[in-house]
Amino acid sequence: MNLVRFEMNVPTEVTLQSSQGVSVEGRYGPRMMFTLEDGRLMYVPPIVASKIEAAGIIAGERFQLCKAAVKTGQKRSVEWSLRRTNDEQHETESMHAGAETQLEHDLRLSVEMANANRMGIEPAKCTCIDEVPTFAHNNHGPGASNGNGSTPTSGPSVPITKLEHALKTAISAAHNAEKFGSELGYVVRFDADAIKSMAITVLINMSDRTAR
Numbered sequence: 684m685n686l687v688r689f690e691m692n693v694p695t696e697v698t699l700q701s702s703q704g705v706s707v708e709g710r711y712g713p714r715m716m717f718t719l720e721d722g723r724l725m726y727v728p729p730i731v732a733s734k735i736e737a738a739g740i741i742a743g744e745r746f747q748l749c750k751a752a753v754k755t756g757q758k759r760s761v762e763w764s765l766r767r768t769n770d771e772q773h774e775t776e777s778m779h780a781g782a783e784t785q786l787e788h789d790l791r792l793s794v795e796m797a798n799a800n801r802m803g804i805e806p807a808k809c810t811c812i813d814e815v816p817t818f819a820h821n822n823h824g825p826g827a828s829n830g831n832g833s834t835p836t837s838g839p840s841v842p843i844t845k846l847e848h849a850l851k852t853a854i855s856a857a858h859n860a861e862k863f864g865s866e867l868g869y870v871v872r873f874d875a876d877a878i879k880s881m882a883i884t885v886l887i888n889m890s891d892r893t894a895r
Contacts, residue, residue: 687725694749696768697725702742704732727763734765845889846882853881 689695697719704715707726715732717725720743731748740746745768753762857873864871873881 685723687719687723689727689748689750692749692751694747694766696745696747698745699735699740699742702735702740704735731763731765734763738765738767740765740767845886849882849885849889850878852885853878856881 687695687697697717698721700718700720700722704717704727706729707714707716709726713729714726715729717727717732717735719725727748735746738746747766747768749764749766751762751764753760857878861871861873
């Protein structure tokens with residue numbers, strides 16, 4: 684008979700064929716027998732069956748059972764714990780889904796803004812760590828009036844950031860490549876992900892040169 688052997692303090696993953704167990708008498712008292720999806724049989728104390736029912740485990744759902752040795756003073760006892768495998772996978776997937784770095788966040792927003800400008804769409808304003816503030820430009824030349832008799836003051840000079848440089852380089856390269864391909868009759872288009880990858884490569888190369 685193919686039985687599930689629960690080793691002490693080792694989680695064991697199982698999948699029930701039926702969520703309904705069968706009460707049987709064992710060598711150590713009452714036991715609940717469950718048939719697993721792979722055909723094996725699992726014998727557990729009634730308290731484990733109660734935990735399975737309380738957790739709402741259904742047939743075909745994977746979960747873990749762990750038989751742990753617990754010492755209280757001079758006494759030793761056994762405690763069973765239950766954990767859904769799907770919950771653990773969901774937590775891991777959620778962590779990965781939210782693991783976007785600040786650099787990726789800034790690049791994605793900047794590329795979206797660049798694409799929106801290409802299509803003539805006013806992009807939504809955002810605040811990023813590497814965002815460079817913009818200042819009103821004087822289009823009337825030095826010393827020109829702004830219409831109310833006063834002379835506008837120019838904003839402070841803001842040095843270009845590595846992120847901005849990398850993005851401009853990537854966007855410019857993509858634009859020139861698309862234009863060159865069009866002249867040759869070879870249509871090529873770079874999407875936001877491609878531009879982001881190019882910008883990251885430029886940033887890496889800039890960092891390598893700085894390190895040297």
